[in-house]
Amino acid sequence: MKAETPIPSHEDPAAWHDETTVLHGDASLATDSSVVPPIHYSATFRADSAEQFAEMANTPRSPSFYTRYGNPVHKRVEAVLAELEETETALLMASGMGAISTTLLALVSAGDHVIAQQRHYMSTSRMFEEVLPRFGVSYTVVDQTDTQALADAIRPNTRLIMVETPVNPTLSLTDLAAVARLAKPRGIITVADNTFASPLNQKPHTLGIDIVVHSATKYLGGHHDITAGAVCCSNEHAAKIWDMHTTLGAVLSPMDAWLLLRGMRTLPLRVERINANALALAQWLESQPQIQAVFYPGLASHPQHALAKKQMKGYGAVIAFSVKGDFDATSRFVSALKLATHAVSLGGVETLAVHTAAMWAGTMTPAQMIAAGIEPNFVRMSVGIEHIDDLKADLGQALAVADVARAT
Known part of the structure; x- marks a missing residue:
């Protein structure tokens, strides 16, 4: 027993x-x-x-x-x-x-x-x-x-x-x-x-x-x-x-x-939901043809995933990913989001997204941003507690907008 x-x-x-x-x-x-x-x-x-x-x-x-x-x-x-x-x-x-x-x-x-x-x-x-x-x-x-x-x-x-x-x-x-x-x-x-x-x-x-x-x-x-x-x-x-x-x-x-x-x-309740949403969304993003790369410690593809499993119980809200295309295509993607709010910060109940190259363009030179790993098509998203299907649908339609604009 x-x-x-x-x-x-x-x-x-x-x-x-x-x-x-x-x-x-x-x-x-x-x-x-x-x-x-x-x-x-x-x-x-x-x-x-x-x-x-x-x-x-x-x-x-x-x-x-x-x-x-x-x-x-x-x-x-x-x-x-x-x-x-x-x-x-x-x-x-x-x-x-x-x-x-x-x-x-x-x-x-x-x-x-x-x-x-x-x-x-x-x-x-x-x-x-x-x-x-x-x-x-x-x-x-x-x-x-x-x-x-x-x-x-x-x-x-x-x-x-x-x-x-x-x-x-x-x-x-x-x-x-x-x-x-x-x-x-x-x-x-x-x-x-x-x-x-x-x-x-x-x-x-x-x-x-x-x-x-x-x-x-x-x-x-x-x-x-x-x-x-x-x-x-x-x-x-x-x-x-x-x-x-x-x-x-x-x-x-x-x-x-x-x-x-x-x-x-309510921290434990929020973090439990956020962890689950972020991991599911990161895995979904990896499968999207409009996405170049996804960076999230909970993904097996993360170069330090073994360390993440060793020192973390969960992997948190923040996902970083690169949209296929240039600065303008990435800006169109972020602007097209409906549920994910275009705002800084992280770890809250609402999903937030920022085009990092746009956010830091006024304080860092292009060379400094490249040195910091911030490519022109880089997005940082803090995943909230919304239903995961609604988040996927929102990102999907925004990627489609960016894709159509890029094609034209």
């Missing part, structure tokens, strides 16, 4: 599944009997005595002193995030780039060397290329698919390695466990941007990564209605990052924190 799966203890949140964590991971922080957490829309909080005020003012990350330092609803979101990423704690910030820039500025100093990937979110790359060098921090960029190249880039003064996987927009992968094995014995801090995966599909900290950052605008919020960021890490790292955070002031409003918490309640 097959043994039954042990039932996790209700008293031990660490033993809960993610589906339970997103609903109950903040229950111990409830301040009243309301089922839905209240929004503490106050910038400052009253003390009842001089002694209490002194305690509030001198308690790091106090949730009831001044909202730049913390807020009760922030604490509830942070508790759920830390459980999802299996870290000691988490910090909320006003955007994903607020989380990334605050983390980097908190942990590196003049004379330090950092390693970055060849492929990063554009604003992250700017931090390494334009901002950190102004403060005496040197950097090396490596091909994220080549672990040996990363090892070769390490110097005696290397302080931090920043990785991102899957990568925007080409969906190449970085071997997180291999990066951690290189860094830990040398005392190098590792930071992973987990935005493109979400904690439901990938948990970098369990693979040895020190700090996990998110644009919570994406999967975690899930409804394209907030901008938020998160840092998940140890208490030791959080103390330094929070100190920098109070100085830089990238504070998330209580309303946006509450919306983020509400969005996270």
